[in-house]
Structures are given as structure tokens and as C-alpha cells.
Amino acid sequence: AQSVAQPEDQVNVAEGNPLTVKCTYSVSGNPYLFWYVQYPNRGLQFLLKYITGDNLVKGSYGFEAEFNKSQTSFHLKKPSALVSDSALYFCAVRDGSSNTGKLIFGQGTTLQVKP
Amino acid sequence: NAGVMQNPRHLVRRRGQEARLRCSPMKGHSHVYWYRQLPEEGLKFMVYLQKENIIDESGMPKERFSAEFPKEGPSILRIQQVVRGDSAAYFCASSPLGALTGELFFGEGSRLTVL
Numbered sequence: 165a166q167s168v169a170q171p172e173d174q175v176n177v178a179e180g181n182p183l184t185v186k187c188t189y190s191v192s193g194n195p196y197l198f199w200y201v202q203y204p205n206r207g208l209q210f211l212l213k214y215i216t217g218d219n220l221v222k223g224s225y226g227f228e229a230e231f232n233k234s235q236t237s238f239h240l241k242k243p244s245a246l247v248s249d250s251a252l253y254f255c256a257v258r259d260g261s262s263n264t265g266k267l268i269f270g271q272g273t274t275l276q277v278k279p
Numbered sequence: 280n281a282g283v284m285q286n287p288r289h290l291v292r293r294r295g296q297e298a299r300l301r302c303s304p305m306k307g308h309s310h311v312y313w314y315r316q317l318p319e320e321g322l323k324f325m326v327y328l329q330k331e332n333i334i335d336e337s338g339m340p341k342e343r344f345s346a347e348f349p350k351e352g353p354s355i356l357r358i359q360q361v362v363r364g365d366s367a368a369y370f371c372a373s374s375p376l377g378a379l380t381g382e383l384f385f386g387e388g389s390r391l392t393v394l
């Protein structure tokens with residue numbers, strides 16, 4: 165069965181510092197991995213995805229993520245955090261052997277960037 | 280190009296009443312997914328539909344919940360005889376092909392409160 169783990173409920177970082185939001189996954193086939201961001205009382209906005217190719221993928225708002233097959237991880241990173249990055253971040257996985265296309269989401273990590 | 284449209288954005292029901300949540304996918308998208316977000320929890324997959332077909336309903340509660348996506352009109356998530364535990368945000372997402380590699384596009388959600 166597919167699953168996603170986000171081990172940190174909350175990540176706190178000072179503005180201007182680098183940030184990392186962790187994600188590990190479990191699938192039986194090839195993983196398709198995604199990051200979404202949710203602002204209060206809003207829907208989910210797509211940030212980036214890994215399907216194949218370069219392990220480092222770049223996305224919206226200066227975010228990037230690194231796919232590590234041996235560690236089954238897909239951590240979200242940003243070199244310099246902004247206060248406006250404060251939000252709820254979700255990692256998601258789709259099993260490449262699945263024919264439904266559904267995404268399985270982690271529990272979410274709240275990112276708090278302090279001025 | 281309008282995004283995924285959900286209505287109502289907020290819905291209040293008393294225990295025992297019915298709730299109907301509607302979702303119009305993005306133009307050109309024929310695949311719809313419903314997710315539920317309980318307070319302080321992540322997104323849980325409920326159901327995946329194509330036009331006139333339920334493809335995967337593995338996340339749907341066995342009773343009181345149903346979903347449809349008719350040939351014409353929006354997708355409907357119907358909750359009969361609501362209980363307080365149904366209070367949650369319900370998100371709809373769409374994709375153009377049920378694509379195995381593409382991201383899902385989310386609506387702003389419908390927030391159900393059961394009194």
C-alpha cells in the first residue's frame with residue numbers, strides 16, 4: 165500500500181535562513197511525488213513534482229525538492245525562507261503501477277517563518 | 280480559464296440533514312477526485328470518478344456517503360443523515376486524463392459544519 169510520512173508537525177525557521185520540510189514515502193512501483201502548499205481556509209496549490217529524470221526538481225516560489233531513491237525521501241527545500249512562506253505543506257505520492265491516478269497525502273507540516 | 284469550482288464554500292447542517300457538495304472541474308478535465316480534510320489532519324482520499332463512472336471509491340465510508348459525476352453538470356458528493364463527525368473541509372480536484380504523472384488541480388473546498 166502507498167503511504168507518505170511527514171515526521172514533523174511543525175518547522176520553525178527564521179526569515180532568510182534555509183528551510184527543509186521532510187517527506188518519506190512507500191510505494192510498490194515507481195513513485196510519482198508531489199508537494200502542495202495550503203494557506204488558511206484555501207485549497208491546495210501545486211508546488212512541484214518528481215516523475216523521472218533529474219533528482220533535484222525546482223518549483224514555484226523558489227522551492228525545490230530532492231528525490232532520494234535509496235532513502236525513499238523527497239524533502240522540500242528553499243535556500244532563503246520568507247515570512248510569506250508560512251503555511252501548511254503536504255507531500256503526496258502516486259504509485260506508478262496504479263491505474264487510478266489518486267494521490268496519497270502525508271499529514272502535513274506547518275511551516276512558521278519568523279521575521 | 281477558470282479553476283476547479285466548488286460550492287457552497289460553507290455549509291451548515293443540523294444532525295440528520297443531508298449535505299450536497301458540488302464540484303465543477305477545470306475546463307477540459309474529465310476526472311474528478313474528492314478528498315476530506317478533518318480538523319488538524321491531512322487529506323484523505325474518498326473517491327475518484329470519471330464521467331458517469333466511479334473508478335475508485337476505496338476511501339468512501341460504507342454508509343451515508345455517495346458520489347456521482349453525470350454526463351452533464353458538476354460532480355456531487357452527497358452525505359445523508361449528517362453527524363457531527365462529518366464536519367470537515369471537502370476538497371475536489373480534477374485532472375485532464377486521470378493522468379498517472381500529472382498533478383491534481385484543487386478547488387477552494389467546501390467547509391461543512393454539522394450542528
